[in-house]
Amino acid sequence: MEMGERAQQLGIPFSVHLDLTYRCNEKCVHCYLDHHDHGELTTAEIKNLLKEMAEAGVFILTLSGGEIFLRKDFFEILECARELTFCVKLKTNAVLIREEQAAKLSDLGVQSLQISIYSHRPEVHDVITKLPGSLKRSIAAIRLLKTQGLKVTIANVLMRTNMQDIYGVRALAEELGVECTLDPTVSPMLDGDRSILGLNTDESVLREVLHDQSFMPDVEEFCAPPAPVSEESMDAFPCSAGHNACYISPYGEFYPCVAFPLSCGNVRQQRFIDIWQNSEQLKEVRSIRLRDLSGCSQCLHGATCTRCPGMAFLEGNMRGPSTADCEKSYARTGIPSKNLLAKKDRPALPRLVQIQLVPAMVGGRLAGIGATAIPA
């Protein structure tokens, strides 16, 4: 039996994603975080939390942010985590990693690092991160980490601005001797702001990527028409969020997952294990099965969809569909989901008032731009 599954049976939080800070030296255009510091957990609070998590049975600890190396106590936290024998994974842009830091990470037995690279060209990557020189520094850090024998994965996100560079990033990863992943969609901001979703590529690009065997080794199976939804899959739960995994924010907020900002408690007020075992919100998340999902339970894609409950939650209903995943299912198979069909059938909201720009009148009385209401 897979370890995560075994942990779930035992009610153990096998894997925790802990964001140490939301502050970042990069200001990526697609980032879902507010980078201001609203009162991060102190060193002592984090060390105490790590002890509580070790006692609760957490094995995999992902330290992320924001940029983790902006915390002056980062190595103190990492050392504490390794003393407690967590399997530590790091997510970073690596800009602040030099020889000394790379050696320390190796000495402390970090299991792996995921490093964000959005293009192999500085003129694209550095524009996305808004940090001049960031690509050069991240690549230099990857080389140092590889020299130390550390396992590195490049993480890329598909957007309009870098879609032409996905093969370039992969070639760069090959040259560096590291793995490479590609997230095909941008996530909405944690506060629900969906404006950054405009960075997503259109459906034709998404379809092309999802059908590319070099990205999807099992492309035939992955893009096959969905299998009928069985009774067994009706009882399946959507993902590990809240079941054997959870997320802690830099402010101690406890969520089922980083992408699922449903507050279940705060580790400043309650012990980690008490939230894990007793939170009403977590109990609700754990109770949801495919058969409980409005729409998705009757959808052809029900059993094979990558539906993210967090994305559904951010869309307004944790039992509802996640449109981004509906779009992925459509791009994979060419078969629209129930949700997409319903959206298509729904009449568009009639425009009651249209704002129209009125050109400045040359030599006239209206100098500048005005607005006028036009009946629909």
Next chain:
Amino acid sequence: MTKPLYVARSRRIAARKLGEEMLVMSAHGSTLFTLNPTAAILWQAADGATPLEEIVESKICSEYEVSPEEALRDAESLAQDLAKHGILLISEKPIAESSARNEGRL
């Protein structure tokens, strides 16, 4: 008389108890080992200072119906196996904590 054998847990591993089993992963590896309850007892007692024979007598023979000779044979075999994967250190001398931390980098 054979020399005593000392065993120490590597410091470059990740480990956690999962139910009755112990999960162990070497720091830079991606292979996960699960130790059964008996192996877990031995692994947890591997402090680098107590001879393996003593660990077997006090922790294994006191709990299980097994002769000390047979238990020691099994324990030595397990220790060799774990050492091959870098998650346990074996020495004919007591193992200092600093060695357990720095092994593989010496």
